[in-house]
Amino acid sequence: MEVLCRVGTRAKVMQAMPVVSQSGQQVGLQMLVNGIDIVRMEEVLQKGPPLQVKISQVKYENEDPPDDMLKATMNETMQTIKEIMKVNPGFREYASLINQSYYDRVEKMKAHVVAHFAAALTSADGIDLQKVLEATNAQDKSRLALELVKKELELSKLQQKIASQIEDKMNKHQREFMLREQLKSIKKELGIDKDDGSDALLQKFKQRLEEKTVPKEVKE
Numbered sequence: 001m002e003v004l005c006r007v008g009t010r011a012k013v014m015q016a017m018p019v020v021s022q023s024g025q026q027v028g029l030q031m032l033v034n035g036i037d038i039v040r041m042e043e044v045l046q047k048g049p050p051l052q053v054k055i056s057q058v059k060y061e062n063e064d065p066p067d068d069m070l071k072a073t074m075n076e077t078m079q080t081i082k083e084i085m086k087v088n089p090g091f092r093e094y095a096s097l098i099n100q101s102y103y104d105r106v107e108k109m110k111a112h113v114v115a116h117f118a119a120a121l122t123s124a125d126g127i128d129l130q131k132v133l134e135a136t137n138a139q140d141k142s143r144l145a146l147e148l149v150k151k152e153l154e155l156s157k158l159q160q161k162i163a164s165q166i167e168d169k170m171n172k173h174q175r176e177f178m179l180r181e182q183l184k185s186i187k188k189e190l191g192i193d194k195d196d197g198s199d200a201l202l203q204k205f206k207q208r209l210e211e212k213t214v215p216k217e218v219k220e
Contacts (some may be wrong), residue, residue, distance in 0.1 A: 005134075008039060009038055009041045009133075011035045012033060012034045013107045013118035014033060038057070038058040040055060041054070051134040060110070061138060063110055066111055066138070077146045081121060084153050086157070087156045087157055091156070122149060132145050
């Protein structure tokens with residue numbers, strides 16, 4: 001029972017599929033569910049299995065009508081999500097599955113819907129996500145969700161910076177490699193074996209001078 005959270009999502013199982021390992025053994029179950037509402041566990045009726053509990057629907061405070069602070073928090077949350085999608089390829093890929101009309105509808109929904117939607121998009125750990133889920137005050141819930149998407153934005157910017165630095169470094173190494181290969185080809189054409197080429201080049205000129213009639217001073 002210690003692993004159960006008091007607040008969770010009540011959902012309807014739409015589809016269940018076994019997860020099979022490479023050896024052919026079933027190692028888990030993958031389910032497609034449709035969320036219904038947020039509930040609180042009031043009492044354990046039977047430990048089971050199956051576990052049976054008494055639940056109540058979670059009610060949210062200070063949500064209707066939303067005040068200016070709540071509206072501003074919700075708007076900032078949605079704006080931050082759009083900023084993340086500009087810099088994070090993963091978010092852009094996810095965004096391609098959601099059209100603009102859906103975002104317009106979300107922005108007009110209740111504060112807890114926007115907060116849950118925003119938190120679910122982030123890579124936050126379970127503890128932080130659970131805090132958003134359990135908050136019953138609309139402003140507190142919205143603030144927690146906004147903090148998560150702001151952290152996600154900073155993380156996305158950092159990832160983009162690191163990726164850019166690695167790409168620049170790879171391009172630099174590639175250019176240096178191409179220049180070294182070109183230099184090797186030039187040295188080969190000139191008959192230069194050593195890195196600086198001075199000794200080999202001098203020897204080559206001496207051989208040519210031996211074949212010519214030149215003053216002794218020039219040979220020296």
